[in-house]
Amino acid sequence: xxxxxxTAMAFVMLFxxxxxxxxxxxxxxxxxxxxxxxxxxxDPIVLGMYISWRNIQKDRGGLxxxxxxxxxxxxxxxxxxxxxxAGLDYYNGFLSKENTALAEQWDSRWPVVSTAxxxxxxxxxxxxxxxxxxxxxxxxxxFIRATIMFELTQYWGEIPILxxxxxxxxxxxxxxxxxxxxxxxxxxxxxxxxxxxTQKNPSFPVKYLAQALLGKVYLYAPEASGAHDYTLxxxxxxxxxxxxxxxxxxxxxxxxxxDHANSSESLYEFQFTNDYPDNNQIQWQxxxxxxxxxDQYAYFGGYDLLLPTKYCYNxxxxxxxxxxxxxxxxxxxxxxxxxxxxxxxxxxxxxGDELDPHIKKYEDIRIDGKQSFWNSGKNKPYIxxxxxxxxxxxxxxxxxxTPDAEGFVNQVRKRGFGGSLPAGMEWSGLSKxxxxxxxxxxxMRELAFEGWRRMDLIRSGKLVQYVKARNKxxxxxxxxxxxxxxxxxPLVEIQLNDDISDADQNPGY
Numbered sequence: 320x321x322x323x324x325x326t327a328m329a330f331v332m333l334f335x336x337x338x339x340x341x342x343x344x345x346x347x348x349x350x351x352x353x354x355x356x357x358x359x360x361x362d363p364i365v366l367g368m369y370i371s372w373r374n375i376q377k378d379r380g381g382l383x384x385x386x387x388x389x390x391x392x393x394x395x396x397x398x399x400x401x402x403x404x405a406g407l408d409y410y411n412g413f414l415s416k417e418n419t420a421l422a423e424q425w426d427s428r429w430p431v432v433s434t435a436x437x438x439x440x441x442x443x444x445x446x447x448x449x450x451x452x453x454x455x456x457x458x459x460x461x462f463i464r465a466t467i468m469f470e471l472t473q474y475w476g477e478i479p480i481l482x483x484x485x486x487x488x489x490x491x492x493x494x495x496x497x498x499x500x501x502x503x504x505x506x507x508x509x510x511x512x513x514x515x516x517t518q519k520n521p522s523f524p525v526k527y528l529a530q531a532l533l534g535k536v537y538l539y540a541p542e543a544s545g546a547h548d549y550t551l552x553x554x555x556x557x558x559x560x561x562x563x564x565x566x567x568x569x570x571x572x573x574x575x576x577x578d579h580a581n582s583s584e585s586l587y588e589f590q591f592t593n594d595y596p597d598n599n600q601i602q603w604q605x606x607x608x609x610x611x612x613x614d615q616y617a618y619f620g621g622y623d624l625l626l627p628t629k630y631c632y633n634x635x636x637x638x639x640x641x642x643x644x645x646x647x648x649x650x651x652x653x654x655x656x657x658x659x660x661x662x663x664x665x666x667x668x669x670x671g672d673e674l675d676p677h678i679k680k681y682e683d684i685r686i687d688g689k690q691s692f693w694n695s696g697k698n699k700p701y702i703x704x705x706x707x708x709x710x711x712x713x714x715x716x717x718x719x720x721t722p723d724a725e726g727f728v729n730q731v732r733k734r735g736f737g738g739s740l741p742a743g744m745e746w747s748g749l750s751k752x753x754x755x756x757x758x759x760x761x762x763m764r765e766l767a768f769e770g771w772r773r774m775d776l777i778r779s780g781k782l783v784q785y786v787k788a789r790n791k792x793x794x795x796x797x798x799x800x801x802x803x804x805x806x807x808x809p810l811v812e813i814q815l816n817d818d819i820s821d822a823d824q825n826p827g828y
Contacts, residue, residue: 355441358452364438365459369522371431372463373589375424376699378600382625383407383424384474388782389789390631390763390772391678394623395670396608398792408792410799415807416828422809425475428467432481435464440483458513462524462532465506469536472499473774476805476825479818492818493808500536500546507533516564521581521590527565528586530558531702538710539778553714556707559586565704567734572650575680577697586702593686593696601681602695605768607656609663609673611692617658618687618695623673627652630789631767632676640760642744647735651767653679678768700769705731709762716754724754731765759785777804802827 354360375381385391386407398405404420406413414421438460445453464481471478477493480502494502510529518525534555540546559565566583573579581588591599606621614620632652633639641648654676656663665673683695708727715724725746733740749757762775776782782804786793793799807828813819 351437355437358445358447358449358456361438361441361445361456362452364434365456365463366522368431368434368438368460368463372467373522373591375427375431376589376599377591379604379624380423380427381599381601381699382604383420384773385625385768385770387786387790387793388772388776389628389785390767391625392628392790392792394608394626395672397622397624397670399670405792408790409796410786410793410803411796414803416810416813416824418807418809421806422811425471425809425812428471429481432464432467432471435460435467436481436483439464443484454513455515458510458515458526458529459523461506462510462514462529465503465510465536466532468499468503468506469532469539472496472503473539473777474806475808490818491816493823496541496544497546500540500544503536504533504546507536521588524587527559527562528702530555531586531707534559534707534710534714535702538713539774541778549714549717553711553718556711556714559704559707560711565707567705567708567730569734569738571647571735574700574703575650575697577683577685580698584704585700586704586707588698588700591696591698593683593690593694595694598694598696599681599699600693600695601697601699602683602692605678605681606692607653607663607673607677608669609665610656610658612666613658613661613663615691616686616688618684618692619653619656619658619677619679619682620692621677623670623677625678625768626672627676627678627767628789628791631763640763644736644741644744645764646737647764647767649679651678651680653677653682680768703766703769705734705765706769706771709758709765713755713758716751716758719751721749721751721754725749728758728761732761735764800827 349360354364386393386404387410392408393405398408403413403418406415406418407420439457442453442457442460447453468478477496478499479491480489480494480499482489482502507529510524511526511533514524514526514529516526534552537546537548537552537555564583565586568574568579568582568584574582574584589599591597602618603621604624606619608621608623610617610620611622630639634641634643656674663674665671681695681697681699683697686692686694708731712724712727715721715727728746729740732744732746736744746754746757759775759779759781763772773782776785783799783801787797787799788794802825805825808819808824813821813824
């Protein structure tokens with residue numbers, strides 16, 4: 320079968336060079352049973368899962384799900400030279416079960432889910448005296464299984480459930496949405512119960528992160544899952560808000576500065592540095608080829624994989640999202656490409672959009688003039704407190720309390736405008752539907768390029784409408800359809816997994 324189940328020791332060996340926490344002798348060979356037999360052995364396996372999750376977020380692969388939205392699209396030269404990848408923006412025949420870019424994303428996640436399942440099974444049987452250590456490991460393993468399964472089901476719909484306790488009856492076939500979401504929710508409740516309030520290593524989750532993701536699952540779950548519940552989502556987000564642990568940084572740009580890594584606004588961020596293998600190469604993919612043509616050490620150079628759409632970078636007066644005075648605009652998007660007094664040009668043979676506005680959030684000034692932009696290594700945000708506030712506000716609005724919902728949005732907007740809201744910029748007196756519609760733009764302004772847009776469009780039912788209108792390549796092809804709310808199950812999965820056949824493919828593919 321294709322769902323790749325790596326042995327526990329494969330994870331240990333893979334990540335031994337990346338961590339000071341691993342004490343295993345690299346020449347030691349353990350059977351899988353031995354690897355999961357003690358807390359001492361399970362500990363580095365769980366660390367390996369989190370490093371693997373982080374590595375999924377790196378480089379081109381870490382940005383693949385952001386292609387084909389109304390927020391971001393591929394650069395022109397990327398589209399011209401990589402037809403399979405271009406299909407993710409064109410929504411044409413290349414977006415198919417044969418698409419290798421999507422298959423890589425599917426394949427990279429299942430080994431983590433599989434190893435988490437084995438760890439959870441072993442921990443639930445473990446009888447060692449260190450109960451507190453076992454609880455933390457169980458919380459960590461449960462959280463990562465839930466997190467990755469949530470992402471997979473959001474993009475692919477019905478997915479396998481990897482549960483060692485029920486492996487015979489479940490197999491590796493696609494399971495109903497109601498079962499998938501119930502399983503994810505249970506994992507997050509286990510994580511909430513067992514995770515500590517703080518962790519010394521920021522690579523590991525804490526209780527509040529589990530609560531925030533649980534809120535997101537209730538909020539983002541499709542109606543067909545039976546798990547979509549604004550009241551339960553609100554309660555989960557309220558636990559984070561009422562904890563007193565988190566607050567918005569005073570300046571929006573500081574959120575993305577290495578000087579403020581793992582700040583009081585961050586519930587979780589992926590940990591990177593400027594040195595291989597812990598660099599992330601995100602700037603390599605989001606910077607401008609025109610700058611790369613001038614100097615490989617220009618910190619905002621790159622190769623245009625992912626660019627903002629016009630809707631994302633334009634002012635409202637030009638048909639975009641940005642309101643006058645919103646400081647998040649210049650903190651998120653680069654408009655000026657002058658470098659050391661040089662104004663770059665676009666050489667022949669380039670795509671033509673290399674000097675259009677680019678993503679700025681992942682620029683890493685620390686490497687300027689010292690290292691290639693391939694060595695970009697700022698942390699990558701996963702869930703921020705501002706996201707929790709906006710999600711909580713959505714729940715309030717849906718439950719009939721729009722005035723209070725506006726207050727939570729205005730907290731976020733106030734920071735976005737530099738500390739105070741100019742006249743006319745405060746949300747006030749909106750109807751429930753007006754609030755709901757405006758929230759999609761507000762989430763783009765606050766969370767652009769942080770990976771939530773596709774999910775936001777899917778859950779709002781707006782993916783086809785907005786992407787067709789706002790993404791240059793999607794509009795050019797005109798072939799996006801409702802079935803594109805899901806990705807195709809990869810062909811190689813169908814070929815090698817005895818429990819998934821062509822008949823199990825998502826409709827439209």
